[in-house]
Amino acid sequence: MTSDTFTACLTRIVDDLAEQGWSLQPAFVPQALTLQLAEECRKRDAEGALTPAGVGRGGALQVREGVRGDHIQWLEPGQSAASDQYLQRLDELRLALNQGLYLGLEDFEGHFALYPPGAFYQKHVDRFRDDDRRTVSAVFYLNADWQAEQGGALRLYLNDGSTRDVLPQAGTLLLFLSADLPHEVLPASRERLSLTGWFRRRGEQPL
Template sequence: MDHISLPQTWDIDQIIEDLDHQGFCLIDDAYSSEYMQTLVQECTAHLNEFRDAAIQNGVVSNIRSDHILWIDEQLAYAQQHIQALTALSEQLNRAFYFGIREVEAHFACYNAGEFYALHRDNPQGKNGRVVSSVYYLHEQWHADWGGELRLQDKQGEWHIIPPKPNRIALFQSDLLHEVLKSKQQRLSITAWLRSQDSIW
C-alpha cells in the first residue's frame, strides 16, 4: 500500500486497544463537518442509482432490506474516506499482522422500516474480510429513530451502538451483528478491510 496519513483526529492507540480487547471501537467526530456535508451531498445525488442489496446474482435474501451503491473512482469524496481506511489498515497490519491488502466499500441507505438481520461479514473466514467499518453520514439522528448497530463483542457481550452522525464503528468481520429497523432514512458507508482481492 502507498503511504497515506491517518486523520489527526483518529486516536490510533485507542483504536488498537479497543479492537484488541473488545473486537470493536468507535471513532466519533471522524471528519470535519465540511467534508461530511460534501460526502452527504455526493451520496444523496446518487440515490437513484442504488440497488436492492437483498438481490445478489438473481437470488433474493430475506435477511436484509437496505439499498447500496458500490464506491468506485467516480465518487471522489467517498474515495477520501477509503484512503483514510487504507492508512488505518497500515497501522492495523503493524499491530495485528492482519495482512490487509485493500478496502472495498459501498454507500448504504436504510429507508424507514428497513433492516439487516443477525449475520457475520466473514463467516468461517472465507471471504478475506478482516475488519468491518460503518461510517454514519446522515446529518442528524434522534434516539427514537432506531437503526442501531447491535454487536456481540469478543467476550460475548452485546452492545447497542447508535448511528450517531460523523461516527465510525469498526469491528472484527467475524463478530455477530445486525442493523435494527430504522424509522428514518439512514445513510452510511460500509467498508471492509480485506486480506484478499475484492470479489465484487
C-alpha cells in the first residue's frame, strides 16, 4: 500500500464515521503484515500466552463463557516487529481521526483475540458504564479464505434498526463508535483470529 493509498483510506474512514458511525476497509495493511500478525497470534496461543477473556473491569472482572468465549493477550509496544508496525499504523489513524473529527483521542489499547470453534460473544457495547474513555472500536481480522458458511461474523446493530454482518476476512478493518453501536460475535465452525482494540480519549478526572 502506497502512502497515497493509505492517506485515501484514512480519509474514507473519517468520512464513514462522520456519516454513519462505522467504517469497513478491506485492505488496511499490506498482506504480508496480515500474515505475520496471524502467525504471531497462533504462536502466542501455542505458547499458552492467550487466556480466557473476562467481562467487566477492575474488581468486577469475571470470566463468563456463557457471555464470551475468546482468549486474549494485550498488545504492548516492543513485543514484536509485526505488532509494532500495526500499532504505528493505528497511531497514524488516531491522528487522522483527531484532525478530521476532533475526537481528542489520546491512545489505543488492544489485544490479540482467538475464538475457538463454537465460541461467541453476546450482544454488547464497548464502553463501560463507569469509564467513558473508549471512543472508537477497531477490529482487524487475520483469517485467510474465510467463507460465509463458516459463520463467525460480527453483527452490528445499526441506528436505523437494521443489522450488518461483517465476515472476519484477513486484512479487513472494522471501526465503529464504541458507545453507539451494539454488536455481537456469532459462533464459527473454525478458529477465528483478530486484533481488537479501542481508541480512547482523556477520561474525566476527579477534582
